[in-house]
Amino acid sequence: MGEQPDISNAEWQVMNAVWEGQPVTAGELIKVLGPANGWSAATVRTFLHRLVKKGALEYEQDGNRYLYSAAISKQRSVKQASRSFLSSVFGGETGSLVTHFVKAGKLTSEEIDELRRLLQEKESK
Amino acid sequence: MGEQPDISNAEWQVMNAVWEGQPVTAGELIKVLGPANGWSAATVRTFLHRLVKKGALEYEQDGNRYLYSAAISKQRSVKQASRSFLSSVFGGETGSLVTHFVKAGKLTSEEIDELRRLLQEKESK
DNA sequence: AATAACTGTTTACAGTTGTAAATGAATCGT
């Protein structure tokens, strides 16, 4: 279990796109991420480069271009970012955090049911 | 409703301490934040200075020292940081985020009850 | 009064981030 690299906000956009479409070329990512974030092609490429350097992405060469894939698990990355956020912004109190998001966000009735189920589980332990 | 300044991770530690003990002197903050984060006194002072400059803190002079208070609301700051985190890390899906934290974190039975109540409310609307 | 102990202010400095242009190498269309 090595160190997880730190992923910046902008880089999260890239990582999420890669996790979704893996393996994927820079061109494809640019087509999606550029418009969605107002980034130039060069900007997207910079992020890709940095993420490879950080060890968050890896690639396989295919002709003159790369097929990018994630080199770190989304699970673990989400977990780490979440822990850090929880601790900074909510002082580590999961209760306040969850309360905040339930109050402020939208939830489908399926999600609400799912949450009830999880709370049940949590309680019974 | 002006712009909310961006608060960095380290700065959140400071802001949280100020929100809790407002108004508070640098000395008091150093006593608490120093050990808790392994920061030297100078480091804490730097953060205070930056936060004042960013408009996140303000102060009232008291002899040769300052009594610091928050100049921005915790509510709004938490909301902004939360929105940004939700969007970066969970692609804006409140459901996944809440699920994640409920699964990964600790909740007291009071908090669980509170959440059930909130879910109820949410549903009935 | 002189000095020690605090305060806040300035300066430092390397690493990260957001944003991209410039450059060089490979490939594709004609």
Next chain:
DNA sequence: ACGATTCATTTACAACTGTAAACAGTTATT
């Protein structure tokens, strides 16, 4: 075969971050 296009790599650059030491002014101590 050659110019146009497409890739990845390098270089740029200012703002923000984490971490603090240096400096200057004020207050408290001896």
